[in-house]
Amino acid sequence: MANKTRSTFQKRQKELARQAKRKDKLARRQDAKQKAEGDPDGPPAETTEDPDLIGIGLGPQPRPDEDEEAEADRGEA
Numbered sequence: 001m002a003n004k005t006r007s008t009f010q011k012r013q014k015e016l017a018r019q020a021k022r023k024d025k026l027a028r029r030q031d032a033k034q035k036a037e038g039d040p041d042g043p044p045a046e047t048t049e050d051p052d053l054i055g056i057g058l059g060p061q062p063r064p065d066e067d068e069e070a071e072a073d074r075g076e077a
Helices: 001-039 063-075
Strands: none
Touching: none
16 A cells, blocks of 8 residues: 555656646746737837937938928918
8 A cells, every 4th residue: 555655646746846847838938928029117129220210211301400490480470
């Protein structure tokens, strides 16, 4: 009978180890997924873009002095 109890105990220990390994693996997968999606609470991702060019699209760009002229026209009226 002692032999049966020992094998049952070993089986239980193996099962607990498997469960712990599954939990660790799941936690690592979730962390990797959050990092891949870009965690909004985390530090901002470093970009390789030039900071001066962020927000500029293709095609003709509006001139900065056009905004000043439009404001001046509104003030004169």
